[in-house]
Amino acid sequence: MAEKTVKEITSMDEDFTQWYTDICLKAELVDYSSVKGCMIIRPYGYAIWENIQKNMDAMFKATGHENVYMPMFIPESLLQKEKDHVEGFAPEVALVTKGGQEPLAEPLVVRPTSETLFCEHFSHIVQSWRDLPKLYNQWCSVVRWEKTTRPFLRSREFLWQEGHTVHATAEEAKEETIRMLNIYTDFCKNYLAMPVIQGQKTESDKFAGAEATYAIEALMHDGVALQAGTSHYFGDGFPKAFNIQYTDKNNKLQYCYETSWGVTTRLIGAFIMVHGDNNGLVIPPRIAPTQVVVIPVAMHKAGVLDKAGEIRDRLAAAGLRVKMDDSEQSPGWKFAEYEMKGVPVRLEIGPRDIENNVCVIARRDTGEKMTVSLDEITSFLPQLLDTIHDDMYKRAEERRDAMTYVAHNKEELKEITDSKQGFIKTMWCGDPECEDAVREEFGVRSRCIPFDQENLGDKCVCCGKPAKYMLYWGKQY
Amino acid sequence: MAEKTVKEITSMDEDFTQWYTDICLKAELVDYSSVKGCMIIRPYGYAIWENIQKNMDAMFKATGHENVYMPMFIPESLLQKEKDHVEGFAPEVALVTKGGQEPLAEPLVVRPTSETLFCEHFSHIVQSWRDLPKLYNQWCSVVRWEKTTRPFLRSREFLWQEGHTVHATAEEAKEETIRMLNIYTDFCKNYLAMPVIQGQKTESDKFAGAEATYAIEALMHDGVALQAGTSHYFGDGFPKAFNIQYTDKNNKLQYCYETSWGVTTRLIGAFIMVHGDNNGLVIPPRIAPTQVVVIPVAMHKAGVLDKAGEIRDRLAAAGLRVKMDDSEQSPGWKFAEYEMKGVPVRLEIGPRDIENNVCVIARRDTGEKMTVSLDEITSFLPQLLDTIHDDMYKRAEERRDAMTYVAHNKEELKEITDSKQGFIKTMWCGDPECEDAVREEFGVRSRCIPFDQENLGDKCVCCGKPAKYMLYWGKQY
Numbered sequence: 001m002a003e004k005t006v007k008e009i010t011s012m013d014e015d016f017t018q019w020y021t022d023i024c025l026k027a028e029l030v031d032y033s034s035v036k037g038c039m040i041i042r043p044y045g046y047a048i049w050e051n052i053q054k055n056m057d058a059m060f061k062a063t064g065h066e067n068v069y070m071p072m073f074i075p076e077s078l079l080q081k082e083k084d085h086v087e088g089f090a091p092e093v094a095l096v097t098k099g100g101q102e103p104l105a106e107p108l109v110v111r112p113t114s115e116t117l118f119c120e121h122f123s124h125i126v127q128s129w130r131d132l133p134k135l136y137n138q139w140c141s142v143v144r145w146e147k148t149t150r151p152f153l154r155s156r157e158f159l160w161q162e163g164h165t166v167h168a169t170a171e172e173a174k175e176e177t178i179r180m181l182n183i184y185t186d187f188c189k190n191y192l193a194m195p196v197i198q199g200q201k202t203e204s205d206k207f208a209g210a211e212a213t214y215a216i217e218a219l220m221h222d223g224v225a226l227q228a229g230t231s232h233y234f235g236d237g238f239p240k241a242f243n244i245q246y247t248d249k250n251n252k253l254q255y256c257y258e259t260s261w262g263v264t265t266r267l268i269g270a271f272i273m274v275h276g277d278n279n280g281l282v283i284p285p286r287i288a289p290t291q292v293v294v295i296p297v298a299m300h301k302a303g304v305l306d307k308a309g310e311i312r313d314r315l316a317a318a319g320l321r322v323k324m325d326d327s328e329q330s331p332g333w334k335f336a337e338y339e340m341k342g343v344p345v346r347l348e349i350g351p352r353d354i355e356n357n358v359c360v361i362a363r364r365d366t367g368e369k370m371t372v373s374l375d376e377i378t379s380f381l382p383q384l385l386d387t388i389h390d391d392m393y394k395r396a397e398e399r400r401d402a403m404t405y406v407a408h409n410k411e412e413l414k415e416i417t418d419s420k421q422g423f424i425k426t427m428w429c430g431d432p433e434c435e436d437a438v439r440e441e442f443g444v445r446s447r448c449i450p451f452d453q454e455n456l457g458d459k460c461v462c463c464g465k466p467a468k469y470m471l472y473w474g475k476q477y
Numbered sequence: 478m479a480e481k482t483v484k485e486i487t488s489m490d491e492d493f494t495q496w497y498t499d500i501c502l503k504a505e506l507v508d509y510s511s512v513k514g515c516m517i518i519r520p521y522g523y524a525i526w527e528n529i530q531k532n533m534d535a536m537f538k539a540t541g542h543e544n545v546y547m548p549m550f551i552p553e554s555l556l557q558k559e560k561d562h563v564e565g566f567a568p569e570v571a572l573v574t575k576g577g578q579e580p581l582a583e584p585l586v587v588r589p590t591s592e593t594l595f596c597e598h599f600s601h602i603v604q605s606w607r608d609l610p611k612l613y614n615q616w617c618s619v620v621r622w623e624k625t626t627r628p629f630l631r632s633r634e635f636l637w638q639e640g641h642t643v644h645a646t647a648e649e650a651k652e653e654t655i656r657m658l659n660i661y662t663d664f665c666k667n668y669l670a671m672p673v674i675q676g677q678k679t680e681s682d683k684f685a686g687a688e689a690t691y692a693i694e695a696l697m698h699d700g701v702a703l704q705a706g707t708s709h710y711f712g713d714g715f716p717k718a719f720n721i722q723y724t725d726k727n728n729k730l731q732y733c734y735e736t737s738w739g740v741t742t743r744l745i746g747a748f749i750m751v752h753g754d755n756n757g758l759v760i761p762p763r764i765a766p767t768q769v770v771v772i773p774v775a776m777h778k779a780g781v782l783d784k785a786g787e788i789r790d791r792l793a794a795a796g797l798r799v800k801m802d803d804s805e806q807s808p809g810w811k812f813a814e815y816e817m818k819g820v821p822v823r824l825e826i827g828p829r830d831i832e833n834n835v836c837v838i839a840r841r842d843t844g845e846k847m848t849v850s851l852d853e854i855t856s857f858l859p860q861l862l863d864t865i866h867d868d869m870y871k872r873a874e875e876r877r878d879a880m881t882y883v884a885h886n887k888e889e890l891k892e893i894t895d896s897k898q899g900f901i902k903t904m905w906c907g908d909p910e911c912e913d914a915v916r917e918e919f920g921v922r923s924r925c926i927p928f929d930q931e932n933l934g935d936k937c938v939c940c941g942k943p944a945k946y947m948l949y950w951g952k953q954y
Contacts, residue, residue, distance in 0.1 A: 033597055034555055035585070038548035040598055043613070046544050067523050071515035072549075072587075072618060072634055078511055095575040096587065099633075100622030101568060108512070110549075110573065110587070120510055121517055136520070140618075141549060145577030156576075157549055 009340070011278050016222040017150075023272060024151040027281050027341050037149050037156035041265070044341065047289035048268055049159065053139060055191055055287070056161070056263070059183050065135040065163065070117040072140070073108035078116045082241040085115060088208020092145045094156070110143040115209065115234075115260055118164035119242035126256060128247050129168055133176070137163040152269035153226075153477055160264035166244060166256045170235065173257035177233040180261040181214045184229035187263075192271045193284040193392035194218055195400055196228055197423070197472060199448030204432050207260075211235040217447045217472065219400040220273035223421030225447050225474035228270050231261035269477075274396050275365075281342025282365055284392060285385040292381060293338045294324040297331050297350030308349050311359065311377065318378040320385075339364060344388050345381065365392055408457050409464070410441070417442040423474050427467035429460035437462050438473065447472040486817070488755050493699040494627075500749060501628040504758050504818050514626050514633035518742070521818070524766035525745055526636065530616060532668050532764070533638070533740070536660050542612040542640065547594040549617070550585035555593045559718040562592060565685020569622045571633070587620040592686065592711075592737055595641035596719035603733060605724050606645055610653070614640040629746035630703075630954050637741035643721060643733045647712065650734035654710040657738040658691045661706035664740075669748045670761040670869035671695055672877055673705055674900070674949060676925030681909050684737075688712040694924045694949065696877040697750035700898030702924050702951035705747050708738035746954075751873050752842075758819025759842055761869060762862040769858060770815045771801040774808050774827030785826050788836065788854065795855040797862075816841060821865050822858065842869055885934050886941070887918070894919040900951050904944035906937035915939050915950065924949040 009026055012019040024030050029045030041049065057067070073096060080086045089112045096108040111117070122134060139161045149155050163180060167173040181198055188194040196216035206213045210232040218228045236255040239245070244256045275282040285291055292315055296308035308324055315322040323343075325334050331348070338346055348360040359377065362369045365388050372380050403422030407413040416424055424444060428434060438461070439445050449469045460467045486503060489496040501507050506522030518526065534544070550573060557563045566589045573585040588594070599611060616638045626632050640657060644650040658675060665671040673693035683690045687709040695705045713732040716722070721733045752759040762768055769792055773785035785801055792799040802811050808825070815823055825837040836854065839846045842865050849857050880899030884890040893901055901921060905911060915938070916922050926946045937944045 035548040035550050041546040043543035066520035068520055069518040071512040073512050092577055094573045096571045097574045098572040
């Protein structure tokens, strides 16, 4: 219950799971509370989420999406309107059964996702082709009664965004589904410096109620895969269950087509496990709450604090997120602290530097140190942050590619899964029985049928019959 | 349940309550759903809330506050730790009693407010004077099991922000309480063009668990008062209940002092009822989702749409929130539509205007029309929006002052409450019995003991005994 104090971060080679939890606590991203299965997102963690929100929200709005807010409660009968959907979610809902000291006539589900509420609303507001499309999104929290808890990866309540759109035609809805998957992919690349595989989920991994589910899959430092975002094409299933119809240009009544798509605070867990190292967090520069930390050295000496403050102000004026630490701790303590907290760049300034009109700049990602003229820092640092971003992406991609294996048959699958962890590419016949067999025998699950199909042969890795798809497999978070 | 279609907005003189609801629905700010007591905030309403959030959040951050996220559930036993607090909230909570198809060992309260969660967290993270103050805020929704529903004013779930801060001394905590009340006051003035009275709530109107509650009170068009924001000083009551202690500079253990403060989506209801008129919404320019709507007239004529688009792009580049409506509706329909939706400025552009290098600009607040050179619009319109803001504030203040009455005794109270609606200023002895008597006899409640005390005599309006305070009274939303 009480805050777990982390003295030293466990080495990731020794115990990756413990390394991850240590970082989340020691970097003050989260805290536990007496609310079982839920977590507190502390200022440093929430500032990261705010940067994710701000940048992703701008991408949503640039593509015509609008934000709304739906109630957090769903009457049980409303959740039950779409058969597959309720089957998927009923086992893990939280139920409100009392309100204002009275038992409720009908229990309310705390939203696990809001398809049903959006559908009901769409059925009110969509009448004509002129009302279409509606491109809605909401930022909120949802609740799913999980049995285990891991910061950002799995908790009973988590923060996310859920997009819900309704269209006149199947084509338009399909386009939207892929458009949003591409936005997630771009976001992961351009803000989280995280490469992802785009693909379609197999039938057995589809979202409850969807015709097709698409996902982006990332590979963590330990070779375990993480689903970082999903985008669902619903066809007209929900519209038929909720009677969402419109009059087309020929005055004929038609059913609508829908999509939904979401990412969660999991994205934070994802980049921690992609970029972090044994010294702690390594935060991608474009979402880092602090991009540059200015540390005055020998700060009691005349002029040092003034100069450090002046540098901070110049960098802030240049649009950087910058912080100066003039606390009483030693420079060495501060170096270790901001390294652990993953601040992309440290700027040291002491009396001799001031004499020479320079400062020392250290990169968090590589540890590299440079001496830079104070006249150049406002142009040098924004470029350096871009370089760090690009280098982080490249290293993550190389690591992932080095941990991606190919198996043509069960023997090769066994050899890989016995000794290695990572993505495994195979051909697959498309039969869910083979999917199940591989999972049971080798402990890996299908990740997705990637958009980038490769021809690795013509036989299913499991049954040897003619292959239909190339598929990614892996262990998963 | 289905969306109520509003053909004509009811006149506010005829039925103010209906006028308000008509506006909320017809301007597409909200919709109802099958979730009783809750509302859907539609894109136009949510965009207003986003503008409120963005600007207020910047004011919080400029004064050193950080955002966090606490769980939405509170174990019943945690809520019960502070006696007054639980007494105030227990009657109106929603209870989760089942999760993952199992009954819960301990029911969870859906947060009605989060003092208890913040307190528990503070007790984990505050050890030394170096850890203080902690200035936290969260944007979230809360649930209170209300019996009646009115859009933005009263609903079972509503959006808000709740600030929670912990300090080393009572003085610092008291300063914080007033600082935040001042921020709310400035926000109402500078963003909502809404004058408010600042003051302290009487003992009987204090927040459950607070030592002192301060509020800002606004007066609606119909003379009914609305509490627009509150700021609470807790003293060390919660810290003692939750054992939040720190070691001071002399190495002595001390209890902390706390505050909390909040505003809600009520602010939207408030400005609607302060500025709206019989044609619909009048949105204050600085939070309007669209500040200027460009309407091409005779848009099938050559060059009109191009020119209108060029104007829109120039205004957007100048930093204005601008929209062009080139839909197939008639200009007259569009004029009425954006008037009803409260867009501060309409810009009309037709073939003859283009010939003369001018456009017609109409103010929503006054209806005034002006002809302005196209060369000047990017400097003229930002100034005009400021003028509109200032004029809206001035008119609201004048109206409020004209609806503020003074009563020296029960006879005068009777005369005023029989024939008028508005604020009533009186002297008061400070006895809660007099407060109750006035409420029962005249149907008005104490609003606040204003910071700006006036001397209206030396006798209590109710009992005639020596007066301690000047007090505002009124009917309330």
